[in-house]
Amino acid sequence: MSQTIIALAINGIVFGLIVALIALGLSIIFGLLDIINLSHGDFFMVGTVIAFTTLATLGHFWPALLIAPLIGFALGALIQFSIIQRIKNNAALSIVATFGLSMIIQEVVRMTFGAAPKRIMPPISGTFGMFGIEYEWYRIFAAIASIIAIGSFFIFLKSTKLGVWMRAVRHDRDTATTMGIPTQQIYLFTFGIGFAMAAIGGVIAAPITTVDFRTGVDILPFCFMAVIIGGLGNLPGTVAAAVLLAFLEGVISGFATPTIARIFSLVLMSSVLLIRPQGLFKGLTK
Amino acid sequence: MSARLPYLGLLLVLVLAPWIIPIIGDSFWLSVLTEIIIWSCFAASINFLFGYVGLLSFGQALFFGFGMYGVALGISAFQLSFWPAFFLGPFSATVMALITGIFAVRLTWHYFAIITVVFSLIFYFLALTLKSVTGGDDGINFSMPDLFNLLGFKLSLTNSTTQYLFTLSVVVLCFWLIKVVMASAYGRSLIAIRDNDIRASLIGINVYRLRLSAFVIAGFLAGVSGSLFALFGRYASASYMFYHVSGEGVVWAIVGGVGTLLGPAIGTGIFILIREIVSTHWQHHALIVGAFAICIVIFAPEGIVGLWKKLRHRSRS
Numbered sequence: 327m328s329q330t331i332i333a334l335a336i337n338g339i340v341f342g343l344i345v346a347l348i349a350l351g352l353s354i355i356f357g358l359l360d361i362i363n364l365s366h367g368d369f370f371m372v373g374t375v376i377a378f379t380t381l382a383t384l385g386h387f388w389p390a391l392l393i394a395p396l397i398g399f400a401l402g403a404l405i406q407f408s409i410i411q412r413i414k415n416n417a418a419l420s421i422v423a424t425f426g427l428s429m430i431i432q433e434v435v436r437m438t439f440g441a442a443p444k445r446i447m448p449p450i451s452g453t454f455g456m457f458g459i460e461y462e463w464y465r466i467f468a469a470i471a472s473i474i475a476i477g478s479f480f481i482f483l484k485s486t487k488l489g490v491w492m493r494a495v496r497h498d499r500d501t502a503t504t505m506g507i508p509t510q511q512i513y514l515f516t517f518g519i520g521f522a523m524a525a526i527g528g529v530i531a532a533p534i535t536t537v538d539f540r541t542g543v544d545i546l547p548f549c550f551m552a553v554i555i556g557g558l559g560n561l562p563g564t565v566a567a568a569v570l571l572a573f574l575e576g577v578i579s580g581f582a583t584p585t586i587a588r589i590f591s592l593v594l595m596s597s598v599l600l601i602r603p604q605g606l607f608k609g610l611t612k
Numbered sequence: 613m614s615a616r617l618p619y620l621g622l623l624l625v626l627v628l629a630p631w632i633i634p635i636i637g638d639s640f641w642l643s644v645l646t647e648i649i650i651w652s653c654f655a656a657s658i659n660f661l662f663g664y665v666g667l668l669s670f671g672q673a674l675f676f677g678f679g680m681y682g683v684a685l686g687i688s689a690f691q692l693s694f695w696p697a698f699f700l701g702p703f704s705a706t707v708m709a710l711i712t713g714i715f716a717v718r719l720t721w722h723y724f725a726i727i728t729v730v731f732s733l734i735f736y737f738l739a740l741t742l743k744s745v746t747g748g749d750d751g752i753n754f755s756m757p758d759l760f761n762l763l764g765f766k767l768s769l770t771n772s773t774t775q776y777l778f779t780l781s782v783v784v785l786c787f788w789l790i791k792v793v794m795a796s797a798y799g800r801s802l803i804a805i806r807d808n809d810i811r812a813s814l815i816g817i818n819v820y821r822l823r824l825s826a827f828v829i830a831g832f833l834a835g836v837s838g839s840l841f842a843l844f845g846r847y848a849s850a851s852y853m854f855y856h857v858s859g860e861g862v863v864w865a866i867v868g869g870v871g872t873l874l875g876p877a878i879g880t881g882i883f884i885l886i887r888e889i890v891s892t893h894w895q896h897h898a899l900i901v902g903a904f905a906i907c908i909v910i911f912a913p914e915g916i917v918g919l920w921k922k923l924r925h926r927s928r929s
Contacts, residue, residue, distance in 0.1 A: 362722065362725065364859065409906055409910065412910045413910060417722070418866060419909040419913055421862060421866075422867065422905050422906075422908070423905070423906050423910075425905065426863070426901070426902035426903065426904070426905030426906040426909075427902065428902075429899075429901060429902035430899055430902035430903060430906075432898065433896050433898040433899045433902065434899070543856065547729065547730075547733055550726060550729070551730075558722070583741065585741045586737075588737050589734055589737045589738060592733055592734045595730055596727055596730050596731065599723060599726065599727050600715055600718065600719070600727075603719065
């Protein structure tokens with residue numbers, strides 16, 4: 327019994343790191359463009375589909391880790407340019423637009439890829455002993471890959487010119503524009519980066535979940551939860567919240583059904599919203 | 613009087629629809645029209661909160677679901693007859709709206725949108741877990757009790773014309789209620805809150821209490837539509853409580869035109885008609901629906917009603 331719980335808890339942490347990757351993209355789009363992006367989960371789904379298709383056509387899984395972010399970035403930038411820019415960052419309209427987008431993405435995937443859920447085998451097979459359980463190597467790889475992706479995103483944000491510009495636009499749009507920062511390009515770039523991160527998350531998660539055109543719908547509320555519990559605009563908080571939530575859900579699902587575990591984290595989230603709408607971790611940093 | 617004429621004309625056409633439709637086409641369209649009318653009431657509930665009070669709820673499916681299960685469980689589990697069951701549906705939705713509203717309307721804007729999703733998700737997952745009561749995703753079926761049975765004269769919603777006219781009269785009553793509410797002093801206070809909540813509170817409006825009451829009214833409207841939908845399909849299912857249902861309602865309301873009485877109904881009608889017309893020829897109708905929603909927000913951000921007003925204004929001047 328205790329071994330199952332350990333396994334579920336570690337699974338939770340691994341999954342939480344992947345969710346963190348997606349939620350970070352959601353959070354920067356939310357923070358910078360004031361847009362509630364309902365199609366964000368679908369880019370995670372597109373990532374899983376790219377992983378499946380790469381494996382099926384090239385025979386290897388690894389190229390997907392490069393292809394997915396490129397496609398994600400291009401699509402994200404295209405969507406920002408052709409749709410989001412035209413609705414002038416109006417949050418209510420952005421909900422309708424991204425909802426429509428989500429329908430289109432899902433339908434295109436259903437048309438080309440098929441409606442039946444599929445599975446792919448982990449590219450790293452085998453298990454090893456840890457805390458008295460046999461654990462899959464691939465999940466450890468998934469955790470490390472997510473940490474690397476999250477880490478490079480933070481380094482990018484902290485120490486490159488583009489990253490500084492992104493933070494500046496997010497902090498104060500008008501001042502940033504008068505200081506000569508190309509705001510429009512930053513928006514384009516932010517959308518691209520956000521979608522690229524969701525797509526990488528999808529590739530990493532593909533061998534441990536199912537590849538299905540509906541997975542985006544299931545993961546989206548979870549990502550929003552991480553963004554809110556971590557505190558809007560608090561990026562390290564988002565990562566911490568994603569891992570914490572997934573860990574808790576993992577542990578609880580050892581005692582009850584996954585659905586009850588999900589209810590628990592939703593109740594936790596509504597209490598956070600009502601008691602600490604600024605997020606759990608406000609005041610801990612700085 | 614002349615301003616009322618288009619409304620009366622529309623009402624007349626709708627009342628006569630069960631006799632007009634068989635002349636011009638398949639009677640299948642009567643059930644499509646019934647469905648449009650039911651979902652219009654749902655979109656009106658979202659519009660009531662967003663268009664008149666400025667609160668964007670993404671969780672109205674929760675109250676739709678409560679209305680649905682109120683009727684379905686009332687009939688199948690508590691063996692109620694028609695009218696008590698039809699009362700139970702909207703009533704349980706309204707009570708639920710009061711309970712969740714006490715918490716939800718403390719928040720506004722993004723936070724409000726998100727907490728309403730969270731509340732509806734909690735009950736969606738609960739409904740999935742309590743499969744023995746709710747039937748989960750598969751739902752529960754029930755057989756329709758008579759509308760009334762007087763001295764051998766029976767009227768039942770199993771007849772599609774009766775069903776249509778019943779649905780129409782309930783929903784017209786709801787829209788009339790919205791119109792009356794919005795014309796009252798109470799309605800004008802809601803608009804004041806929508807336009808500037810700080811100013812509204814400074815002139816002595818109790819913003820929290822008014823938002824809560826509006827949330828309850830909207831919950832009631834969603835509950836009515838859910839109850840009607842349960843009677844229409846003679847079943848209730850947890851899948852109608854998922855946030856996607858709320859999302860569709862939001863899209864219908866915004867595309868039709870928020871803050872207008874008939875906008876939500878127009879948006880709902882267009883989307884359901886596209887779905888019904890295209891899906892018989894082409895499996896992938898979701899592509900058209902999605903593209904249409906995007907085009908509307910780009911080219912007509914005020915919705916279809918807003919576009920119509922603008923065109924009329926232009927042709928006059």
